[in-house]
Amino acid sequence: MDVALGMQGLRKRFGDKVAVEHVDLAVPAGSFYGLVGPNGAGKTTTLSMATGMLRPDAGRVDVLGVDLWADPVTAKGLIGVLPDGVRLFDRLTGLQLVVHAGMLQRLPRATAVERAQSLLRALDLEQDADTLVADYSAGMTKKIALACALVHAPRLLVLDEPFEAVDPVSAASIRGILADFVATGGTVIVSSHVMDLVERMCDHVAVLAAGRVLAAGTVDEVRAGASLEDRFVELVGGRRTGEGLEWLHRS
Template sequence: MPPFSLPAPDPRAAISIRGLVKVYEGKPAVNGLSLDIPVGSFYGLVGPNGAGKTTTLNMATGLLLPDAGQVMILGGDVWQDVNRAKGIIGVMPQADQIFDRLTGAQLLVYSGMLRGMGRQEAKSRAQDLLAAFDLVDAAGKMVNEYSAGMTKKICLATAMIHSPRILILDEPFESVDPISSANLRDILVEYVSTGGTVVVSSHVMALVEKMCTHVAIIDHGLVRADGTVQEVAAGEDLEDRFLQLVGGRHAAARISWLDGGGGGTGGQAGDDAR
């Protein structure tokens, strides 16, 4: 934990985090992280592998108990009333976290009923989502037969069926083709335009810079910079700014035998092997 007193969480924020800590085997994965995510923002969390993004999101959404710190969602303490928090957020599951032996339509209805909906309401919302995500023709197929892009879309749909006020998406565009990625972005931008808040973690800096209104750069379990995309980029490309803050880039390694011009000995070695 930081040695100084932290300000109280902001009850006006969609998500307000103060001094969040998670330690695994003596090593902090999240190390006193504090962050405010405004209502109605499209917020990007970026950082290198192992920076603590997923751990932070899991603690902020009631999926992982923090070792220290506080998280408030829309003015309510997450860990004082986990059920309330989970009722107003939608967390996009990973592909290995869903029941892929169900059809797309069945999975959505099941997800809606888990949220307390009646079957008919869940069916109606499932049809609306299948149409919005261009999955009507795949509604009767088993999810394990879906492509990567289709699977991402059905996972996002399961997180939206109860009309959450906040969407939490961990690497939603990973392994998704450009067309599916564009369709997902359009749906999320429309959701934000209605007053929703989207929090997305991603490694794709150009996508975050284009899509998000706000961004936080996380490294070693701490926020290195946060604010609007323009504020964090500070007049540079967001990727360049990210590399300045996080570091780790080094000069290209020179491998003597790796010669794309054909000057190496690979051909000769191949002849000798024969």
């Protein structure tokens, strides 16, 4: 199996809090890989370490065979990242921002402009190309950040909650773009809280809780005959009942 993203023994601590404890994952090349877990499970920290935005306390990351921390420039050139809590140069227009992202990845300006225009059109942002990103809605900001992640035609996409605040029509367009990306040899890793979405989109999934991988494999292997949501709750635990809230009930 060719591995697009390999993580071995990743660990990260913030003061006394252990955020990630010995995460081992091998994401197959050409897969649509879902990473799911409850709030505080360590998903964002894991993805930040896997994409070079956060240095681990221990462990190794390989991007398509390139050691991320030994050769970060080469490795990062292979990745497109949509991080959690998107922070952008929001005093640029949408078109300027995507062109800037492309040129940072060493694309010629003319190529960056052409690709940026195509991405804005595909993501239904063409009419807002000359609007400052500071004036974009939350959903538009998410889409322009995705365009920045795609503009250099990476081989691996790592997306943290890409559908958050995105309307259903745009979400369908994004799913189509990502499906085509995988169908032509790319690899997508997506973090999401929406189990139904992951179950429909992804062919592989990993369940993370308390900084550890509880299960990983194909979606069918992980859900083991149940729905992914039921299997997730079973693995993670913590289902709460309405006990003590009888005062909410009407007789």
